[in-house]
Amino acid sequence: MNDIPLAGPDITAHERKAVLAVLKTRVLSRGPKLYEFEHNMSAYIGTRYAVAASSGTAALHIAVRALGIGAGDHVITTPLSFIASSNCLLFERAVPVFVDAEPETGCIDPLKTEEKIEELRKKKIPLKAILAIDYFGYLADWDRLRALARKHNLFLIEDSCEALGTYRKAKTGNRMAGAFGDVGIFGFYPNKQMTTGEGGMLVTNSKRTFEAARALRNHGADPLGLWSGYRDLGYNYHISELACALGVAQLERIEEMLARRIQVADRYTRLLARSSFFEPPPAPAPDTRLSPYIYPVRVPADWPRRTRDLLIKQLAARGVQCRDYFPCIHLSPFYRKTFGYKRGDFPIAERFADRIIALPFFNRLSADTAALVVRHAEEVAEKIAAGKMRDERR
Numbered sequence: 001m002n003d004i005p006l007a008g009p010d011i012t013a014h015e016r017k018a019v020l021a022v023l024k025t026r027v028l029s030r031g032p033k034l035y036e037f038e039h040n041m042s043a044y045i046g047t048r049y050a051v052a053a054s055s056g057t058a059a060l061h062i063a064v065r066a067l068g069i070g071a072g073d074h075v076i077t078t079p080l081s082f083i084a085s086s087n088c089l090l091f092e093r094a095v096p097v098f099v100d101a102e103p104e105t106g107c108i109d110p111l112k113t114e115e116k117i118e119e120l121r122k123k124k125i126p127l128k129a130i131l132a133i134d135y136f137g138y139l140a141d142w143d144r145l146r147a148l149a150r151k152h153n154l155f156l157i158e159d160s161c162e163a164l165g166t167y168r169k170a171k172t173g174n175r176m177a178g179a180f181g182d183v184g185i186f187g188f189y190p191n192k193q194m195t196t197g198e199g200g201m202l203v204t205n206s207k208r209t210f211e212a213a214r215a216l217r218n219h220g221a222d223p224l225g226l227w228s229g230y231r232d233l234g235y236n237y238h239i240s241e242l243a244c245a246l247g248v249a250q251l252e253r254i255e256e257m258l259a260r261r262i263q264v265a266d267r268y269t270r271l272l273a274r275s276s277f278f279e280p281p282p283a284p285a286p287d288t289r290l291s292p293y294i295y296p297v298r299v300p301a302d303w304p305r306r307t308r309d310l311l312i313k314q315l316a317a318r319g320v321q322c323r324d325y326f327p328c329i330h331l332s333p334f335y336r337k338t339f340g341y342k343r344g345d346f347p348i349a350e351r352f353a354d355r356i357i358a359l360p361f362f363n364r365l366s367a368d369t370a371a372l373v374v375r376h377a378e379e380v381a382e383k384i385a386a387g388k389m390r391d392e393r394r
């Protein structure tokens with residue numbers, strides 16, 4: 001039997017046709033598909049501008065530079081994220097200041113953020129921005145973060161790489177993830193809600209940020225594109241026309257794809273309703289449409305990390321690919337070595353990360369496969385729990 005994969009893209013004839021059409025032209029980079037992709041993405045998110053880039057990480061890096069964050073500037077962020085969301089600060093010798101997570105959604109804790117800001121202010125440490133993550137598709141508490149940013153004159157960077165299509169409903173119009181910060185960032189790696197293979201996008205309402213970001217993507221070039229006009233140190237963070245055509249085609253199907261994702265997630269949640277081991281992910285706030293990035297379940301609170309890891313290993317042996325998601329950034333070897341972080345520094349984030357198992361999750365995961373995954377997971381958990389009890393009795 002083939003393994004049940006952890007994730008996978010949703011590619012149809014529509015996408016194949018779009019990419020092939022580009023291959024039949026002579027313009028394989030920096031052409032009409034780039035502008036179409038950016039235009040359609042800013043229309044979908046509801047921001048004035050969008051700048052596509054070669055990855056979500058590249059878009060994050062450009063955002064940091066475009067906002068003028070540099071050496072010695074401190075930026076508040078969270079250790080519960082993909083490593084790129086704080087690496088992008090280190091690229092510029094800026095200093096990530098971690099704040100612990102909120103236990104339900106894993107997003108940054110706004111009260112602890114406030115305390116940390118006060119602490120840094122007292123010490124007269126230069127603080128420039130808050131970089132928060134819409135973790136697993138759940139919105140961070142943007143109202144409170146915005147109030148703090150306003151009060152202390154900070155930029156708000158929204159890493160919405162896991163939240164494309166999440167929105168908060170409002171009478172005046174829905175507000176999409178990515179549109180809550182001064183800049184929003186998306187990534188299109190194949191396990192995201194939509195993919196371009198590799199790719200990313202920066203969205204903003206600020207003309208200045210937009211122009212700076214566009215120049216930084218292109219070696220720091222003058223927007224008029226003169227060879228002699230490299231005004232700033234920039235990068236080659238372009239994304240090919242092939243990738244943009246794929247992005248345009250995926251974005252045309254985004255609501256259909258999200259409907260499938262939500263259906264798969266709901267199916268798992270129903271199957272797990274009576275589970276004695278697994279806690280399904282929390283329901284989003286009633287005013288929020290959640291775009292699920294993965295399907296993260298929690299193992300029992302009294303399971304240590306290695307028991308969770310054993311479960312993942314034994315499920316893999318049965319052909320069910322699951323994963324931990326994500327280990328805390330501050331505990332990665334590089335951050336430990338560079339900053340001296342250790343276990344216990346951010347207990348809520350650590351506990352959150354230690355209990356999560358991401359189940360196989362992709363748009364076309366059938367009802368039968370979902371039932372099979374849950375059956376395997378329950379059986380393995382049962383065995384582990386029985387073995388654990390035996391160990392304890394000895």
Ligand SMILES: *Cc1c(COP(=O)(O)O)cnc(C)c1O
Pocket residue numbers: 055056057058081082084085133159161162186187188189199200
């Ligand atoms: C996926 C992701 C990114 C960007 O990843 P790339 O692979 O560079 O596109 C950034 N931040 C978070 C939180 C992510 O999940």
